[in-house]
Amino acid sequence: MEIFYPYIFMGILLVTWLTSVPVMVLVERKVSGWLQYRVGPTRVGPWGLLQPIADALKFLSKEDVVPHHVNKWLYIFAPALMVFPAFFVIGVIPVGILTLGGKEILVQIGHTNIGILYVLAVSSLVVYSITFSAWASNNKYSLLGGLRSAAQMMSYELPMGLSILGTIMLVGSLRLEDIVNFQMNSAWGIVWQPLGALIFIVTAFAETNRLPFDLAEAEAELVGGYHTEYSSMKFAMFFLGEYCNMLTASVMITLLFLGGWNVPFVQGMNLEPLTQQVIQIAGLALKVVFLMFFFVWVRWTLPRFRYDQLMNFGWKTLIPLALANVVITAIVMAIVS
Amino acid sequence: MIENYTYVLMFLIGGSAMVLVAMVISWALRPSKPSKAKLTPYECGEIPAQSDSYFQFNIRYYLFGLLFVIFDVEVILFIPLVKVFNNWPAVAFIELTFFTVILSIGLYYAWKKGALEWE
Numbered sequence: 001m002e003i004f005y006p007y008i009f010m011g012i013l014l015v016t017w018l019t020s021v022p023v024m025v026l027v028e029r030k031v032s033g034w035l036q037y038r039v040g041p042t043r044v045g046p047w048g049l050l051q052p053i054a055d056a057l058k059f060l061s062k063e064d065v066v067p068h069h070v071n072k073w074l075y076i077f078a079p080a081l082m083v084f085p086a087f088f089v090i091g092v093i094p095v096g097i098l099t100l101g102g103k104e105i106l107v108q109i110g111h112t113n114i115g116i117l118y119v120l121a122v123s124s125l126v127v128y129s130i131t132f133s134a135w136a137s138n139n140k141y142s143l144l145g146g147l148r149s150a151a152q153m154m155s156y157e158l159p160m161g162l163s164i165l166g167t168i169m170l171v172g173s174l175r176l177e178d179i180v181n182f183q184m185n186s187a188w189g190i191v192w193q194p195l196g197a198l199i200f201i202v203t204a205f206a207e208t209n210r211l212p213f214d215l216a217e218a219e220a221e222l223v224g225g226y227h228t229e230y231s232s233m234k235f236a237m238f239f240l241g242e243y244c245n246m247l248t249a250s251v252m253i254t255l256l257f258l259g260g261w262n263v264p265f266v267q268g269m270n271l272e273p274l275t276q277q278v279i280q281i282a283g284l285a286l287k288v289v290f291l292m293f294f295f296v297w298v299r300w301t302l303p304r305f306r307y308d309q310l311m312n313f314g315w316k317t318l319i320p321l322a323l324a325n326v327v328i329t330a331i332v333m334a335i336v337s
Numbered sequence: 338m339i340e341n342y343t344y345v346l347m348f349l350i351g352g353s354a355m356v357l358v359a360m361v362i363s364w365a366l367r368p369s370k371p372s373k374a375k376l377t378p379y380e381c382g383e384i385p386a387q388s389d390s391y392f393q394f395n396i397r398y399y400l401f402g403l404l405f406v407i408f409d410v411e412v413i414l415f416i417p418l419v420k421v422f423n424n425w426p427a428v429a430f431i432e433l434t435f436f437t438v439i440l441s442i443g444l445y446y447a448w449k450k451g452a453l454e455w456e
Contacts, residue, residue, distance in 0.1 A: 006344040010351060018355075060363045068376045069389070080356050087352030091345040110345035117416065118345075139378045140390040151398050154405040161412040169419040228379050233363035237356070308455040311401070315453045319408070319444065326415070327437055333422060334430040 005100075009109050013090050021243040022052030028296050035300040056236075064232035071136040078133035079234040082241030085125040089248050092118045094177045096261040096281035099273040106177055107281070115176040116164060119252060120157075123207065126245060127153045130226050133238075137229040145225025148215045148307060155314040156206035156213075162322035163199035166329040167192070167256055180260030184267075189257035195325045197257040199318055204249040206314070208242065210295055212302040215310060250291035251284075258287050400452055411440050 026041070026048065033040025041048035066075065092115045094108035112118055127150050134146020168174060170192055171182045183189055190197045206213040217225040227238045254260060263283035266276055305313065378385045418436070422429045447453055 007347075010344075010348050014348075014352065014355070061366050061368075063368050063370060064363070065371065065375050067378060069378055080353075080360065083356045084349075084353060087355070088345075088349050090352075091348040109348050110341040110343075112341055112345065138390055140380070140392070143390055143392075143394070147394055147398050151401045154409075155401060158405065158408050158412060161409070162415070165412075165415055165419045168416065169422045172420060172423040174416070174420060223379070223381065232367055233360060237360075311455040312453070315404075316448070320441075323437060323441060323444075326419075327434070330422070330430055330433050334426045337423070337426040 002101075002103075002105075005105060006109050009107055013093075013095070013109065014087065017087070017090055017244055017247060018240075020247055021240055022056060024243050024247070024292060025055065025239070026052050027292070031293065031296045032300060035297070059233055059236035062232040064234060067138075067229055069138045070229065071138065074132050074136035075229075076234070078129050078136055079230065079237035079241075081129035081132060082126060083237050083244070085122045085129075086241040086244035086248065089119055089122045089245075092176070093248070093251055093255070094180070094260075095251070095284055096277060098277050098281075104273075108177065111177075112175075114174045116168065116174050116179075116256075119176075119248075120161060120164075123245065123248065124153070124157055126207075126241065129241070133230070134226040137226070139229050141222045141224070141228045142226050145215075145217065145222045145228070149209060149226060152213065152215055152310060152314075153207060153209075155311060156203045156318070159199050159314065159318035159322040160203035160207060162319065162326060163196045163203065164256060165322075165326045166196045169326075169329055169333060176255050176260075180255055180262065183259045184262045188259040188262070193257065193325070193329070195321065195328075197253075199322050199325065200256065201253055202318065204253060205295070205298065206310075208245045208249050208295075210246065211299040212304050213310065214304065215307055246292065246295055247288070250288045250295070253291055254284060254287045258291075260284060397455060404447060404452060407443070408440075411436075411443075 029051070030040040030048065032038075041051045044050045044054045066072065091109045092112050094106050094115075096107045098105050098107055130146050130149045130153070134142045134149075137143070167179060167189055171179050173179065173182075179189070186192075205211075209217065217227075222228070227235055230238065261280040261284040263280050266279050266283070269276070271279070378390065415433075415436070418429060418433055422433070
């Protein structure tokens with residue numbers, strides 16, 4: 001039985017990620033509506049709840065225009081390359097512990113010992129998809145959007161990598177489950193690493209190309225940026241990848257800084273192990289949902305950066321701050337030990 | 338240990354298959370009626386002045402790419418150091434300080450050279 005657990009988790013996690021995308025699109029449109037004093041989608045189904053299904057059917061059945069000037073194979077490959085890393089990254093993410101058949105089982109597909117490194121490496125592959133799609137489209141807007149996005153994602157990857165060093169130093173492990181256990185036994189990561197958490201959250205916005213960092217799309221200047229020439233299912237792929245990445249970023253923020261599946265006080269309540277663990281997984285889901293709402297909230301609160309501001313902020317503010325965070329953590333750790 | 342990576346690999350294959358299935362389904366369902374106007378580059382209704390858009394772009398994108406490679410390698414070198422920090426705090430601290438100083442000098446140099454300016 002135990003040999004099948006990874007496969008079961010594969011199915012469950014993939015389905016969770018995939019179903020969350022249409023739900024998130026609906027939530028984003030609804031919350032956007034409310035924040036702007038509108039009602040959002042209301043026509044399809046009660047309260048607009050069937051909107052995601054209508055969208056999916058539309059994406060599936062629309063004509064796919066492949067313009068004659070594009071670099072055909074790269075053009076077809078780029079949207080798929082957007083979704084691959086978004087899925088691959090789920091392969092090492094733990095979402096909780098379950099006691100099944102008297103044994104504690106970590107809900108994770110592969111128990112690798114370099115979890116964080118894998119997540120960072122695979123999620124940064126998205127930049128290839130954006131560059132390829134921009135280059136293959138052979139369109140001025142796409143090329144400009146793709147170049148901007150490539151430079152932006154590279155620049156913000158550095159502070160992201162530096163911001164988690166403090167956490168790794170505290171825990172002494174690259175396993176995500178060890179980091180969560182550390183937070184269970186002491187305090188949440190945001191208490192230990194407030195600056196690191198702040199930098200990580202900001203860079204997560206930049207890495208997922210969300211406002212205020214959506215220079216790649218910037219609909220007012222670049223029409224749609226790198227996906228201007230895409231239509232039908234290929235366009236949907238970009239959306240799917242983007243929202244999957246957003247969900248992964250939320251889960252990573254939760255695991256690293258918001259205690260993962262730790263729910264305060266639940267361990268002292270003397271519940272059945274399985275009940276407690278299910279509550280903990282639900283707690284993780286709740287934190288992730290809040291972060292998703294936070295993503296939409298920020299989108300309608302902050303205006304977009306100008307490009308020079310964006311690069312200056314990344315290189316001249318975030319990188320020195322992240323380096324300072326590493327040094328401060330090292331000094332405190334060396335004094336304490 | 339290695340079998341855990343096998344699960345990850347299986348997952349990679351499964352995930353890729355899913356994407357391909359979605360693309361094939363949509364390929365089977367959708368209509369295809371290309372016309373001359375549809376196949377022109379999209380430029381807000383204008384007829385494009387030139388057919389290719391591989392134009393010259395700002396050299397800064399390339400410069401930032403180079404800077405990224407240098408600094409990213411340094412971030413990667415940091416990771417094993419901080420992983421074992423707790424085992425030898427004193428040694429690791431000296432090494433980390435040394436390394437951070439070098440990194441900061443590099444950043445300072447790039448800054449003063451104007452490589453981080455975006456005009």
